[in-house]
Structures are given as structure tokens and as C-alpha cells.
Amino acid sequence: MNPILNRFLSYVTVDTQSDPHSASTPSTEKQWILANKLVEELKEIGLSDVEIDENAYIMATLPSNSPNSNIPVIGFIAHFDTSPDFSGTNVSPQIIENYDGKDIVLNKEQHIILSPDYFDDLLQYKGQTIITTDGTTLLGADDKAGITEIVSAMEYLINHPEIQHGTIKIGFTPDEEIGRGAHKFDVEKFGADWAYTMDGSQVGELEYENFNAASAKISISGKSVHPGYAKGKMINAISIANEFMSLLPEDEVPQKTTGREGFFHVHHISGEIEKATIELIIRDHDKELFEERKKLISTIKNQLTFTHGECINIEVKDQYFNMKEKVTPVYHIVETAKEAMESLNITPIIKPIRGGTDGSQLSFMGLPCPNIFAGGHNFHGKYEYVPLESIESAIQVIVKICELTAKKSK
Numbered sequence: 001m002n003p004i005l006n007r008f009l010s011y012v013t014v015d016t017q018s019d020p021h022s023a024s025t026p027s028t029e030k031q032w033i034l035a036n037k038l039v040e041e042l043k044e045i046g047l048s049d050v051e052i053d054e055n056a057y058i059m060a061t062l063p064s065n066s067p068n069s070n071i072p073v074i075g076f077i078a079h080f081d082t083s084p085d086f087s088g089t090n091v092s093p094q095i096i097e098n099y100d101g102k103d104i105v106l107n108k109e110q111h112i113i114l115s116p117d118y119f120d121d122l123l124q125y126k127g128q129t130i131i132t133t134d135g136t137t138l139l140g141a142d143d144k145a146g147i148t149e150i151v152s153a154m155e156y157l158i159n160h161p162e163i164q165h166g167t168i169k170i171g172f173t174p175d176e177e178i179g180r181g182a183h184k185f186d187v188e189k190f191g192a193d194w195a196y197t198m199d200g201s202q203v204g205e206l207e208y209e210n211f212n213a214a215s216a217k218i219s220i221s222g223k224s225v226h227p228g229y230a231k232g233k234m235i236n237a238i239s240i241a242n243e244f245m246s247l248l249p250e251d252e253v254p255q256k257t258t259g260r261e262g263f264f265h266v267h268h269i270s271g272e273i274e275k276a277t278i279e280l281i282i283r284d285h286d287k288e289l290f291e292e293r294k295k296l297i298s299t300i301k302n303q304l305t306f307t308h309g310e311c312i313n314i315e316v317k318d319q320y321f322n323m324k325e326k327v328t329p330v331y332h333i334v335e336t337a338k339e340a341m342e343s344l345n346i347t348p349i350i351k352p353i354r355g356g357t358d359g360s361q362l363s364f365m366g367l368p369c370p371n372i373f374a375g376g377h378n379f380h381g382k383y384e385y386v387p388l389e390s391i392e393s394a395i396q397v398i399v400k401i402c403e404l405t406a407k408k409s410k
């Protein structure tokens with residue numbers, strides 16, 4: 001079997017689902033199983049300083065093989081947990097060789113079909129080897145494709161000493177899917193000048209812009225009085241919650257926005273007469289518009305306080321920021337990735353992420369960190385798939401970035 005396919009399968013068949021309800025790191029004990037296996041493998045292929053810390057963060061080094069000591073130290077990062085949104089137990093991948101562009105039956109009994117009629121991205125992979133699920137789990141290409149690519153690229157560089165490169169650092173993290181992948185990442189110990197997460201989707205993706213993100217919780221307290229005698233006395237928290245939501249711009253919601261357009265997204269409400277709560281998230285690529293959005297929450301509160309009296313409490317919390325702010329000053333790191341792709345005849349697809357990545361947090365922790373494609377599609381569900389050729393392309397991109405970074409520093 002193809003050794004890269006073999007490696008990928010050896011990772012996805014280990015269940016590493018993370019759990020947002022757990023406070024520990026890693027959030028699930030089972031993530032240790034793959035983490036420990038990866039440590040052994042990194043040692044086997046010949047990397048140096050292979051270490052795993054008490055939170056299961058893995059780091060390793062490929063030492064420079066160049067006489068030039070000025071080459072910047074670069075890093076590659078991926079996460080080994082999979083999404084809590086869908087089962088990662090007993091992943092049993094199917095391999096479709098020489099894909100013919102037709103429907104792929106994932107599960108005959110349950111009539112689960114991966115069809116290009118609905119997922120038209122599939123058609124660009126005609127003739128390639130597609131790895132899918134059996135329809136009962138996710139695949140875990142997010143982000144075990146990324147892990148496969150980084151390990152395989154390091155192995156390739158070790159076996160091809162004629163390719164000159166500087167010091168390369170690699171980092172594998174738990175719990176990215178629950179937003180904590182970067183939390184306990186020791187940027188100083190990692191010691192890279194910049195890094196790339198291998199965690200994007202289709203071939204060519206290169207991302208260095210993401211949302212600025214905040215969450216808001218609006219708590220409204222009311223006053224319950226018998227409805228028959230309520231005139232001028234009752235304060236209905238549900239009605240005030242309704243008023244609050246009606247004052248948010250109705251077209252600035254996820255289902256009506258795209259590209260760099262920001263939004264308010266109410267994702268939870270609960271209420272009775274005495275108490276109502278609205279939970280929402282605020283997203284915008286533009287820092288100023290982001291601040292204005294947060295301000296609007298206070299403005300609405302003040303307006304309603306004027307009408308109903310002091311009954312609303314708001315809590316707005318920043319979650320993460322647009323990495324563009326940290327990457328633009330070192331834009332050459334995006335250029336290098338772009339050049340690497342172009343030299344391999346891969347068309348770079350540079351677009352803003354409508355979400356966040358570990359790289360956005362890492363960028364603000366001092367490690368500028370754009371995101372590169374890992375090759376998979378339809379993450380976090382049973383229709384997830386990855387073409388083997390996309391994994392191979394990502395491996396070449398990593399190798400090329402290492403090579404170009406060395407060449408450019410001469």
C-alpha cells in the first residue's frame with residue numbers, strides 16, 4: 001500500500017474526539033493514545049528533541065542541514081483531535097481509486113451517498129484516489145491529513161539531504177476543535193520565527209485573515225404580576241428580549257452574509273417573565289467595525305434601559321482577533337507559501353476565513369501563523385473526504401516552503 005495512505009489510515013483509525021465539557025487538557029484521555037504513538041513515530045523517522053508535555057502537546061525539531069546560520073526557523077502545526085460534532089469511534093475508511101465522478105455509496109444499508117450533485121467539489125478530483133468514511137463516523141482528515149503531511153514532509157527532507165533547509169520545528173496539539181489548541185502552546189519553547197498550520201480545506205487554500213470574534217450574554221430581569229392586574233406593574237423579560245433582538249440589524253446574520261461581511265448571531269435564548277437570556281456571537285474581519293458592533297450592544301441596552309428602567313445586564317467577551325494584523329507586517333511568510341504552491345503548479349486560493357484558527361491565537365501569542373490547505377472536504381461530518389493526491393500536494397508544499405525559506409535568506 002502507498003506509505004502515505006498507510007500513515008493516514010493509521011491515524012484516523014485511532015479515536016481522538018475532543019470534549020468541550022471537559023476542563024482537563026487534553027479534554028479526553030483517549031487523545032493520549034495517538035499522541036504517544038506520534039511521539040514514537042517522530043523518533044523513528046529521525047527527528048530531534050521529540051517531546052510531549054503534560055498536556056499532550058508534541059514538539060520536535062528537524063535540524064538545519066545548511067552552512068548558512070541565518071535561515072529563519074520555521075514551524076508547521078497540526079491538531080490530532082477530531083470534532084465533538086460527530087462520532088470518531090471505529091472510523092472505517094473506504095478507498096475509492098480512480099474516482100469516476102459518480103455517486104459514492106458510503107453506506108448501503110443506511111442509504112448514505114456522497115454525491116457530486118450536492119458536493120460538486122468532488123468533480124475536481126476525477127481520476128484521483130478518494131478516501132471517505134463508511135457513513136457512520138467522521139473521517140478525521142481534519143486534521144490528521146495535516147499530521148500526515150507534516151510527518152511525511154519531514155521524512156522526505158531527512159531522506160533527501162540534498163535539499164538545503166534551516167531549522168524546522170513541528171508542533172502537534174490536542175483540543176483544537178474545542179477552541180483550545182493554542183491555549184497551552186508554548187510559543188517560546190517552540191522557538192520558531194513563524195509557522196503554518198496545515199489545517200485548511202481544498203488544494204491551494206492559503207489563509208491569513210480571520211474574524212475578530214466576541215461573545216455576548218444579555219441577561220434581562222423582569223417582574224411577574226398576575227396578568228389581570230398587571231397594568232403598569234408587570235415587566236415581561238421575554239418581551240424585552242424580543243425588543244432587544246429586533247434592534248439588531250436584521251440583514252447582518254450568518255445566513256445573509258459572506259466574504260468579509262460581519263454579523264451578529266443569536267444562537268441561544270431562554271426566557272420566562274422574571275428572567276430572560278440571549279446569547280450571541282459577534283464577528284467582523286474589520287477591527288473598527290468589530291468595535292462598533294460591540295458598541296451597538298451597549299447602545300441597545302441604554303435605549304431599552306431608558307424605556308424599561310434598569311433591568312438589563314450585558315457581558316461582552318473577546319474571543320480571538322484577526323491574524324491579519326500580525327501577519328501583514330511579515331507578509332513575506334504568505335508570499336513564500338504562495339511561491340511554493342505556484343512552483344508546484346498549485347493555484348493559491350487566498351481568502352478570508354469566516355471563523356478562526358489556532359493560527360489566529362498563535363499569531364497574537366507572538367508566532368505569526370497563516371493556514372495552509374490540508375486537502376479534506378466536508379469537515380465534522382459523515383460526508384468528510386480527502387483525495388490522496390491533495391495530501392501528497394500538501395507534503396510537497398511543506399518541503400518547498402522549507403527549501404524556499406533557505407534560498408531566500410542567502
Ligand SMILES: [Zn+2]
Binds near residue numbers: 079
Ligand atoms: Zn482542523
